[in-house]
């Protein structure tokens with residue numbers, strides 16, 4: 448059996464069975480407004496399997512205490528689990544050392560850390576910071592702030608009508624003046640998967656440092672930071688089946704070592720007097736205060752869960768769902784899909800002529816279907832396509848073709864009501 452992919456080529460249908468995994472996600476069996484929940488807002492936050500909830504609950508129920516501070520058994524267990532999680536995550540993304548894995552409150556915090564600590568030390572007036580037209584606000588605003596502080600200039604790589612990066616324009620914009628390239632690996636608004644490995648190599652030729660926003664990439668793509676040769680890589684736990692309030696900044700040790708701390712407080716110091724503060728070594732230098740201990744433990748458990756299934760198998764099923772959903776939605780004449788890149792992850796953004804996305808979201812919610820409507824914190828993408836907002840269905844491996852059918856049926860109802 449085979450099915451048409453988004454770009455029209457034939458792809459083999461996988462034998463993936465989402466029902467094998469759905470039972471791990473307690474929320475998926477609940478009802479919303481008397482209908483079975485159809486959760487298609489995974490790009491905003493994916494759901495947590497029981498294994499992650501258990502790891503989180505076990506910390507709170509049996510060894511809740513602070514890390515790195517106590518000689519007592521609970522604190523030592525918490526420290527072991529927390530540092531064990533760091534090692535798991537290091538191996539998962541193939542960082543060369545746990546010194547390169549910094550826990551933050553999420554992708555936003557990770558990017559701000561780079562902009563503030565690396566940026567304020569290394570960026571000067573006239574330097575250029577190159578980003579793309581498809582960035583989430585988290586990879587725009589910190590750079591705008593840095594430009595305002597330093598006199599650096601923000602440059603933007605345009606996107607094509609299909610929603611792909613204009614790579615010719617990228618090469619023209621890239622120069623010896625480019626100090627930082629900030630690029631999203633998978634766009635949350637369009638689903639586009641960008642060729643970041645090639646972009647990193649080109650940026651390095653010009654001496655730029657590269658920050659990749661991997662928030663949407665983690666659930667779909669196997670990440671090997673050494674293979675990418677990326678300088679900084681940011682992601683959030685809650686988009687990869689983990690808890691909220693936690694994320695990672697991977698950074699090359701050689702860069703992190705030269706960077707000043709971002710925040711001051713406990714745990715990031717070796718000694719403090721009123722005359723002198725001696726900072727702790729990596730990665731603790733960047734982890735001031737009590738971290739999100741249970742969240743970090745939950746993140747490592749979530750990545751283990753993904754690894755047990757296999758991110759490649761997950762991506763293949765999500766591709767099949769996206770192809771099916773794209774094919775079915777395109778049969779509705781009033782619908783226009785926004786973002787039709789050749790290489791796309793499981794995000795389906797669309798507009799319906801004459802219907803406000805908010806109304807679409809509300810009617811779908813009545814049917815128990817959760818999608819996201821709005822600008823998706825990517826307003827420059829909306830501006831590029833001359834629209835105020837889109838409706839976005841985003842799929843995870845636990846979604847089914849029956850759920851896609853429910854989405855399509857509900858959209859037909861929206862059209863009947865509003866047009």
Ligand code: 7TS
Nearest residue numbers: 490491553554555583585635662663683
């Ligand atoms: N980068 C990308 C590409 C994102 O999609 C998001 C969140 C972030 C960064 C920020 O992540 P945070 O965990 O620090 O908030 N994107 C979305 C979204 O698409 N819908 O809700 C949040």
